[in-house]
Amino acid sequence: MNPYRLPDPDLEALLADDAPFGDATTCALGIGGQAGHMVFRARHAMVLCGVEEALRMGELRGLPGAGPVRASGERLAAGAEILTLAGDAAALHQVWKTAQTLMEYLAGIATATADIVAAARRGHPEIAVACTRKNFPGTKAAAIKAVLCGGASPHRLSLSETLLVFAEHRCFLGAEAPAATVRRLRRQWPERAVVVEVGDEAEALRWQQAGADIVQLEKLPPEAVDRIRRQFPTGTRTRIAAAGGINSANAEAYARAGADILVTSAPYFAPPRDVAVTLTALQTRPSTP
Missing domain, CATH: 3.20.20.70 (Aldolase class I)
Structure with a gap:
């Protein structure tokens, strides 16, 4: 199920809250212009929610989706890929934590809700x-x-x-x-x-x-x-x-x-459901936060 997506002004406000004046670390290291991609995966089983917002945050920062995108409401197994974004490092780092955290908290609510519904319908x-x-x-x-x-x-x-x-x-x-x-x-x-x-x-x-x-x-x-x-x-x-x-x-x-x-x-x-994120620079070894 994908009932609706949060509007762009709400997503812009979330992004601005985390990086009101840009990303100091990426800027100081001088890596913002390097190309890379970022993969989100379910660390544990979950009912996904917020992936449409994560994708749109990427689009708002010039990061098109570069892989299969799952839909909110899908039940995912541990390790399942959710979304891949590609573009420059500055944009990837600006979107990374806000998109990840939003999906984690919403997946926590969605998964807990689904568990109650399943129990009730038994x-x-x-x-x-x-x-x-x-x-x-x-x-x-x-x-x-x-x-x-x-x-x-x-x-x-x-x-x-x-x-x-x-x-x-x-x-x-x-x-x-x-x-x-x-x-x-x-x-x-x-x-x-x-x-x-x-x-x-x-x-x-x-x-x-x-x-x-x-x-x-x-x-x-x-x-x-x-x-x-x-x-x-x-x-x-x-x-x-x-x-x-x-x-x-x-x-x-x-x-x-x-x-x-x-x-x-x-x-x-409900506790959030962990989403693992891997950022990879082109032709460099990926690291998992």
Whole structure:
């Protein structure tokens, strides 16, 4: 899957952040005009993400791709070649670390996402996995691309496009009945699903009876999900989302318990997946950082 590419101004900003006034070392050594090429490889197995951005960074610095380019969303074996860039040493060194690091971090998110999706679908092949908006501020576009490449969807892209009622909202509603709250939300935003986060089984049943489209269970164990599912009336339209602490180790259990959706932030905290980089000058011996 290759859902989109980050725009050029974002990539230029990343490159400028690492070399705002050029590369001092390459300049001081006087090697910037020498020709070479740079090969990126997966050091370990991974779900790739960010290769389109790495290729475009090279193009923005006059480095055309000189080899096969893999696509974001591909699952790679250790040692698989990802991308080769060719051109002068000054440009290669300017692109090197930014492209490498971006792919490493995004592959970490994509791989962790794919692992959770795979575990969940062992428990229920139709279950959906959604990743929260708890990505590091300023990285949303890149992080969401990695989530999509891992086979999940965004839980909430922003506060502006979803209706998710927390206890922190309900404390301002006074004595308003849950059914009245649901009716009011449907009247105000008729095209949006009404999602309500709850902290116990009684709340889950109360909001299901009120007509919520999704009841989001916060930090309840799989056994509680199973009990709640069994108490929902046959044919109910209310879906169950399990949230809080969902990861690849417990996703299958939550899926088997009857959750329709798993909501997770875990991929954003996954370690990066190493990308090995080899720079080679023409007719010289390659070195691997």
